[in-house]
Amino acid sequence: MGTMTSTRSGRPPVTTRIELERVALGLFTDHGFEATTVDDIATAAGISRRTFFRYYASKNDVVWGDFDDLLRRMTRWLADVGEDVALVDALSAAVVQFNAVPAEVEGAHRERMALILRVPALQAHSTLRYESWRAVVVAFTARRLGVGEGTFAPQLVGHLALGSAVAAYEQWLADERADLGGLLTQAFGLLPDEAALHEAALREAGRRTG
Secondary structure, three states: OOOOOOOOOOOOOOOOHHHHHHHHHHHHHHHOOOOOOHHHHHHHHOOOHHHHHHHOOOHHHHHHOOHHHHHHHHHHHHHHOOOOOOHHHHHHHHHHHHHOOOHHHHHHHHHHHHHHHHOHHHHHHHHHHHHHHHHHHHHHHHHHHOOOOOOHHHHHHHHHHHHHHHHHHHHHHHOOOOOHHHHHHHHHOOOOOHHHHHHHHHHHHHHHHO
16 A cells, blocks of 8 residues: 555654654554554654664564563563562562553553554464563563473463453553553462462472372
8 A cells, every 4th residue: 555644744753763653653543553554654754664674673563662671671670589579479560560651651552552452463473472471470480489481380370470461451451540550460469379389380290200
């Protein structure tokens, strides 16, 4: 398709990833993700197609923003958290921190998450991101329980944590008055406690050696 007419024509070219992201999210919301091309985004941002690809590998990656950097921070935080903090409490705090956004960009974050959770064209890409996020949770849980990452308890926590986060986001998107951090904390409070996870790990170890 041809480049769509932009209401942003005449604006100075964007100079940061954040500005480019805001332009792209606006176009995705106004015109639809699939209908918006890289050329459309570049034109609206006042930059060349080549410059766009210096910031992002694809339009799919724009939606995820600084996800990779946030994931690295979450990994470091979990590596440094004290043993006196319960496993589920540590995960809850890490995920709330991972998803915290300033009030002034909350609207843009809602646009982003609505796209991620509701646009079919993004689902395959989202699966790869979810897998990376879940791997961080699994690695931390396995380390805390003293078991392998491929064993049942860490894998269970990884899947439950991801489901809990998605459920919290769905509720948040459905109610503009909802507090995302509060919903995430509530959701993670429903995960199995550390004692139950240790018990599950011991049962599995018994089955494997029995």
